[in-house]
Amino acid sequence: MKSVFIIAIVTVTMIGVMVPSVFAQQFEDFDYTIRGGEVLKFELDSDNTSLLISIDARARGELIITLPRAIIDAKIGSEDTDFDVFIRGMQISSYEETITPYDRTVTIPFKRSNDELSIVGTHIFSQPAVTMQTQSIEQMLQSELNEEIPSRQAKLLIFSDTEWAGAFQSSNIDFTEIAGQNNEDIIFECNSSMGSQALFGAKIQKLTQEGYLELFVIQNQKILSQGSTEASFGEVYITDNCLSNSGPTPVPDGGG
Numbered sequence: 001m002k003s004v005f006i007i008a009i010v011t012v013t014m015i016g017v018m019v020p021s022v023f024a025q026q027f028e029d030f031d032y033t034i035r036g037g038e039v040l041k042f043e044l045d046s047d048n049t050s051l052l053i054s055i056d057a058r059a060r061g062e063l064i065i066t067l068p069r070a071i072i073d074a075k076i077g078s079e080d081t082d083f084d085v086f087i088r089g090m091q092i093s094s095y096e097e098t099i100t101p102y103d104r105t106v107t108i109p110f111k112r113s114n115d116e117l118s119i120v121g122t123h124i125f126s127q128p129a130v131t132m133q134t135q136s137i138e139q140m141l142q143s144e145l146n147e148e149i150p151s152r153q154a155k156l157l158i159f160s161d162t163e164w165a166g167a168f169q170s171s172n173i174d175f176t177e178i179a180g181q182n183n184e185d186i187i188f189e190c191n192s193s194m195g196s197q198a199l200f201g202a203k204i205q206k207l208t209q210e211g212y213l214e215l216f217v218i219q220n221q222k223i224l225s226q227g228s229t230e231a232s233f234g235e236v237y238i239t240d241n242c243l244s245n246s247g248p249t250p251v252p253d254g255g256g
Contacts, residue, residue, distance in 0.1 A: 033064045036057060046124045060109075080099060088116055137159045141216060156168055157217070158215060170201070170242060206233055
């Protein structure tokens with residue numbers, strides 16, 4: 001019991017100290033997740049039909065950004081064509097992309113000190129389409145609880161209508177900074193075993209005055225911890241024990 005209490009203090013202290021201060025940033029119209037850095041600003045350049053993205057790249061990482069077709073697109077006639085993606089003015093040869101009728105999500109890898117990304121399309125639109133959330137948070141949460149998560153894993157669910165930044169960690173993984181906008185989910189290792197109680201913690205802050213932020217950590221189709229805020233630049237901190245995913249050790253049949 002004493003060792004568990006010590007681990008809890010260490011986890012809470014690390015997250016409380018290491019999560020960087022966050023300030024108000026106006027990131028509008030784009031859903032994104034970044035690892036290894038922070039997005040500083042977006043700028044649409046209608047003359048060059050491009051989206052300019054300034055980042056603070058602290059380590060090797062990647063930016064996953066969803067581009068609504070109502071804002072920026074790349075087409076030849078009625079057919080989709082590739083975006084041209086540049087890092088510090090150098091075009092990258094390949095990137096991952098997921099395409100839907102309404103948007104295009106691109107994954108751009110970057111290295112430390114890469115501070116300027118640009119995505120060049122063929123069309124820029126000044127009036128984005130209005131999108132509506134079709135499911136309530138309760139419905140989305142229930143859907144997540146109905147899905148199986150891999151053994152020894154837990155899932156951090158972030159529900160929001162604004163920008164946010166923070167960090168999470170567990171006894172099984174290192175401290176990890178995250179930043180994004182709107183809803184996001186992250187699967188991470190979180191497993192307790194006999195004689196070793198693992199813990200997790202997450203601390204995330206809104207980057208705006210308006211909007212809401214709700215956090216859940218789920219495992220084995222159960223809610224382990226949750227928290228929410230609608231306060232101006234509000235912050236949510238959650239922590240609890242990881243569950244044990246290891247089943248009973250089978251006992252071999254005795255020999256005759």
